[in-house]
Amino acid sequence: MHMISKVLIAMDGSESSLRAYEYASFLTKRCDAALIIVNVCDVFEKITDKIKQEFGDIAKKIEAEGGTGITMQLLDDYKSQAENSGIKQVKTIRREGNAAAEILHIADEENVDNIIIGSKGIKSDKEFLLGSVSYKVTHYAKCPVTVVR
Amino acid sequence: MHMISKVLIAMDGSESSLRAYEYASFLTKRCDAALIIVNVCDVFEKITDKIKQEFGDIAKKIEAEGGTGITMQLLDDYKSQAENSGIKQVKTIRREGNAAAEILHIADEENVDNIIIGSKGIKSDKEFLLGSVSYKVTHYAKCPVTVVR
Numbered sequence: 001m002h003m004i005s006k007v008l009i010a011m012d013g014s015e016s017s018l019r020a021y022e023y024a025s026f027l028t029k030r031c032d033a034a035l036i037i038v039n040v041c042d043v044f045e046k047i048t049d050k051i052k053q054e055f056g057d058i059a060k061k062i063e064a065e066g067g068t069g070i071t072m073q074l075l076d077d078y079k080s081q082a083e084n085s086g087i088k089q090v091k092t093i094r095r096e097g098n099a100a101a102e103i104l105h106i107a108d109e110e111n112v113d114n115i116i117i118g119s120k121g122i123k124s125d126k127e128f129l130l131g132s133v134s135y136k137v138t139h140y141a142k143c144p145v146t147v148v149r
Numbered sequence: 150m151h152m153i154s155k156v157l158i159a160m161d162g163s164e165s166s167l168r169a170y171e172y173a174s175f176l177t178k179r180c181d182a183a184l185i186i187v188n189v190c191d192v193f194e195k196i197t198d199k200i201k202q203e204f205g206d207i208a209k210k211i212e213a214e215g216g217t218g219i220t221m222q223l224l225d226d227y228k229s230q231a232e233n234s235g236i237k238q239v240k241t242i243r244r245e246g247n248a249a250a251e252i253l254h255i256a257d258e259e260n261v262d263n264i265i266i267g268s269k270g271i272k273s274d275k276e277f278l279l280g281s282v283s284y285k286v287t288h289y290a291k292c293p294v295t296v297v298r
Contacts, residue, residue, distance in 0.1 A: 030179045129288045138296055139278045146295040
């Protein structure tokens with residue numbers, strides 16, 4: 001019997017990630033599983049330290065928002081929401097780096113049974129049906145991945 | 150609250166589709182949902198009527214196996230297995246045509262809440278991480294899609 005005891009939800013503040021959260025919340029409750037809410041900030045990947053110094057204030061603001069509109073506060077809010085809805089074990093993880101790579105790393109480290117992800121991230125091109133992060137995670141994950149539209 | 154009341158499992162007899170079945174069976178039971186077991190036979194797409202006539206016996210044998218090793222009997226066996234495991238509503242659907250297109254059609258017709266599919270079908274190239282059917286279904290489905298490895 002396939003068991004789902006740990007679920008990873010990747011959030012970036014996009015509409016599809018909010019729907020993915022609803023799905024993950026439902027699934028986690030039904031399976032009496034633990035929920036790991038993940039947000040990866042990759043905005044600094046392409047910003048050199050020099051620019052960081054010159055535009056310190058702007059950089060700090062972007063960093064606080066994770067470049068995706070998900071602030072640390074918001075991640076905590078989702079944790080509270082999940083706990084209030086009856087999920088017993090909830091954890092948040094915030095990382096910097098390449099979003100797909102970090103989501104896959106965390107899935108391995110935490111040994112999750114299911115990754116839930118929105119079909120399109122906040123920075124996805126409207127012309128594509130699947131964002132690049134969802135695309136990579138679906139291709140390279142070792143566990144089942146659920147793509148929510 | 151996101152609800153899962155109808156789950157579609159696409160099966161072609163591949164190893165990943167068997168793992169996808171285990172996942173679907175678990176999910177369906179946990180959500181007290183209905184399960185639709187789907188197999189699409191697309192072997193005749195590229196076989197002309199003329200060849201069908203000339204190689205009638207072989208063609209019939211391939212047709213019986215759905216070109217994928219999933220005979221109608223096997224589909225019924227999975228239905229029995231699902232029912233015996235406690236799933237109340239189980240239905241099987243067998244179609245001929247393009248696998249991805251038919252899975253998407255059935256998902257629409259049956260208004261399912263979740264499609265479960267193996268990452269690689271029986272005819273998938275070993276070099277690719279995701280088979281072409283799983284790839285298309287993940288890109289074009291209107292509902293959440295879970296890819297099982």
